[in-house]
Amino acid sequence: MSKIKIKNSNQKIADILLKIGCVNINFKKKFTLTSGKKSPVYVDCRKLISFPKEREIVINEMAKLIKSKYKNKVLVAGGETAGIPYSSFISHKLKYPMVYIRKQPKGFGKGKLIEGEFKKKIYFYFN
Secondary structure (H helix, E strand, O other): OOOOOOOOHHHHHHHHHHHOOOEEEOOOOOEEOOOOOEEOEEEOHHHHHHOHHHHHHHHHHHHHHHHHHOOOOEEEEEEOOOHHHHHHHHHHHHOOOEEEEOOOOOOOOOOOOEEOOOOOOOEEEEO
């Protein structure tokens, strides 16, 4: 970790993402985001899955946030494909059910957009 005193969860996570190289900055050649917008900053959280110690810290901080914010039943949902590992880690940690959401229904089988079991009147935590 850096020698800066970490004050809160957001700073702790930011420090980790910077340390392991998830944060990329390039003012000359901007990154194209999923939205299509251009940005000089790109945060590649896919890289975090390769760092178990740092990943565990981030997942623990996210779990604390979810537990403090949502008091009722929660279903963790991850977006295909990058959100699936994180939703899996979080749902396992919290012992909450999980689903994942496809970008579009697959063209075979049941053709589902949402994979997994879910019920109405449940809070979703989507990452």
